[in-house]
Amino acid sequence: MDSAIIHFISPPIPYFVDCGYAYYGVGDTHVDRNCINVFDLIVVRKGILQICENDHIWEVNEGEGLILLPNGHHFGSAPCTMDTEIIWIHFQTFGSWRMCRDMNECLGNKLELIEEHKKIAYLNHADACSIFIPKHMKLSTKAMEAIETFFQQENEPQSLRNWKRQASFQLFLQHLDRDLVSPTNATAIRLAEQIELFISQNYASDITNSVLQKQLNYHPNYLAKVMLKVYGITPMTYLQYYRLEQSKRLLLQTSWSIAQIADEVGFHHISHYSTCFSKKEGLSPSGFRSKFAKER
Incomplete structure (x- = not known):
């Protein structure tokens, strides 16, 4: 699936904030929100969700994900035509990130973004690296398995649950990063x-x-x-x-x-x-x- 790519520099790795389920009946639309200050990953488990971010309309089908940017305006662009169920995950990062058209643009400005990141994140070493995450994606089986683990820990104590969700989120990002890269x-x-x-x-x-x-x-x-x-x-x-x-x-x-x-x-x-x-x-x-x- 061709998509814009969000290019993150780490450390630190983008970190999990919160997650949950949302359900939409026929005729319902996604909530209207502006500049929520976290990345909002939406994964459709069932149905189809129509959503607009700024001036771009996205259709997210079953088994697909979409990342909404923290500084954007997003809202439902059309009512649901069938019962729809989504997982949402809020996450954030400290440091540099950039939206790119494709992998060539990501690689072309990689060193510049790393230098910018070191100034923002106060890093005085050369160990920073890239994480490439598609904005709109078809999720692999392994990625879906990782994301489902977020909700297998509801009966854990809060402190332990948060640790496990952070670990699950990092595994999920790793799958997205590796699934994106073409063989070449x-x-x-x-x-x-x-x-x-x-x-x-x-x-x-x-x-x-x-x-x-x-x-x-x-x-x-x-x-x-x-x-x-x-x-x-x-x-x-x-x-x-x-x-x-x-x-x-x-x-x-x-x-x-x-x-x-x-x-x-x-x-x-x-x-x-x-x-x-x-x-x-x-x-x-x-x-x-x-x-x-x-x-x-």
Whole structure:
């Protein structure tokens, strides 16, 4: 099913807020609401629900889901023509998200969204990643099984029920994320993740295109093509980006000298490190430390 895609950056993972059932008889319509400040996931278990969000009308059939945005106006666009039953789940996120037309647009602005997220979510590391959730979806059997578990815990104590629902919601999101990716994109994403993992585990070492070729058994041109598709940058550019991110952690968390930090993250010359850092951050390593770290 072709659909717009909501691109979330985590951590933190979008979190569960509340859930419930709703029933509509023939002639009933969905409630009219505006800017409810949470994402509203609607899953139709039976019947058909006609709903409008801002100026777009959606028809959600049995076994399908629709995510309504927290800052939108949504309401029933037409009365139900048959008895209809839905599950609704409210969830929210802290940090960056963006609505994209398709996966190519998601991947094209991924790094930009991660950088925005780090500023909003106060993250000074390079471990942020993407979660891709279709706005309108046909739910797989596994996704439906996960969502039904939300209501198998009604007899649990509230504190235990909330923990379990959070876990169930994360499993549900994982199914949506994996079900969305096409075989072609899945192959590219898996290889790009292998490149990213190798870099994150060995960034302080001398990594070259030849090293990556030997490690992953793919030509450097193909590795670059895959990284450009998934991360928007080449492996070598990502390596520099990752080293700079790790150096920011050390600038904030240690009293090491700039030269020691440069060497620790894989820069052999402090002048090269300082130039790269200043170009990316708009201030020198020592200026960054002075601005964001308390005196030690």
